[in-house]
Amino acid sequence: MSSLNRLLPSAALAVLLTACGSDGGGTPVVVDGPTPKAECGPGSKPETGMQGRVSREEHDSGRATEGYTCNTELVGHFGAENPIGTVGGFKVERYTDSSGRDCAYYDTTLLYPTNLVDFEAGVNVMDMSDPTNPVRTARLVTPAMLSPHESLVVSQEGGVLAAVLGNPSFYPGIVDVYDLEPDCRQPQLRSSSLTGVLGHESGISPDGKTFYSASPGTPTLTAVDISNPLLSQRLWTGDYTSHGLSISADGNRAYLAAGNDHGVLILDVSEIQARKADPQVREIATISWDNQTIPQNAIPFTRDGRPYLLEIDEYSTNGGSVTAHGDTVGAGRIIDISDETNPQIVSNLRLEVHEPENRDLIANDPGAFLPVQGYAGHYCNVPTRVNPDIAACSMIVSGLRVFDIRDPARPREIAYFNAPVNPRLTPVFEASNWAMSSPSFVPERKEIWYTDGYGGFYVVRVTNGVW
Secondary structure (H helix, E strand, C coil): CCHHHHHHCCCHHHHHHHHHHCCCCCCCCCCCCCCCCCCCCCEEECCCCCCCCCCCCHHCCCCCHHHHEECEEEEEEECCCCCCCCCCCCCCEEEEECCCCEEEECCCCCCHHHHCCCCCCCCEEECCCCCCCCCCEEEEHHHHHCCCCCEEECCCCCCCEECCCCCCCCEEEEEEEEEECCCCCCCCCEEEEEEEEEEEEEEECCCEEEEEECCEEEEEEEEEEECCCCCCEEEEEECCCCEEECCCCCCEEEEEEEECEEEEEEEEEEEHHCEEEECCCCEEEEECCCCCCCCEEEEEEEEECEEEEEEEEEEEEECCCEEEECCEEEEEEEEEEECEEEEEEEEECCHHHHHHHHCCCCCCCCCCCCCCCCCCCCCCEEECCCCCCCEEEEEECEEEEHHHHHHCCEEEEEEEEEECCCCCCCCCCCCCEEEECCCEHHHHEEEEEEEEEEEEEEEEEEECCCC
């Protein structure tokens, strides 16, 4: 590389090093600033200014009531504007049963206790045989389903749905487990047990046999054996604070969105997976970043045989403390874990509204000062953990954002869908979108399913060949 230093101007060398994914010493080069914005094709109703922004002027002019689309179209919708409670929450899960029936599941308790005034609280079960007309076939109202907070999860392999009773701080850890076979439209309660300690978030092993109850406010990470249809049993409780966590395909690794000094913490949980007596958990590595806020979740995936994590932060901060509209927004990032003892950030997933130099300019926008996050990230997901082409992220006031991640070191935005904003009867919150959910996917139809806190459940198709 020293010969290149002599032959190339510094700017050209920087471009070459970025293309090679290295600073010349083996460390990945991460490009600062927002992810390149999408180029919107036919049929789009694009944003008129800053990437991710819905300005007060656009609210006042009525433009926001039309919504914002870029290479997307609305296919189906369920749930009307709710002027009092909430109609969409934090997770959208998909499951296809052995008879080929396609179902969606989503929580409706965005922020407890709003569901106390929502007479349709619980987890909605949707028949998705016609995506243009989602039909609710059941509503799950056992304790954990009435207030799962961010813990609703589905195991595709195990055919189970589970959650732990939770709220923004913590709740008694009642874990509810449902069977999704033989008919995903009518889940059957398998067990409801006080096994989760304190609830807020969760994880599940891909085989559907181990549920992890997590709390970012208390060091009570708990593994629960849910393989017995009639009796869930606590396997282990460890001294770890954790927001969301994802489990590796073999069940032997847990990727914790840990927060504090640990942005992401990688744990060896192989003894739990193997059901050893008195299982021991070993810390493998941690990684944090300068603009870290509150890590929300970290999802493992591979691209061309190389393992990565897709991580997303929530909230913004100002001087290290969480605030409604701070200068620092964590947003998202892709982390290379090919050496799991030394994880490395290779790229960021950010919008222009997340950048520190733009925060003052957008501060007066409706929803920007929402006590629960405003212009920030919340959840991302991928359609598959093996060679995903895209990642989709719910970014609250900025709606659903879609990124091409085929080159994990150089992601780019390719599409977005920000639902129409209509006036609502709320004494505290100005009308704005509240897109907070982890989305699910139907790759064969290029569909993304997600929820908005006030708009309900959306089926969105990515168009113009960008996926």
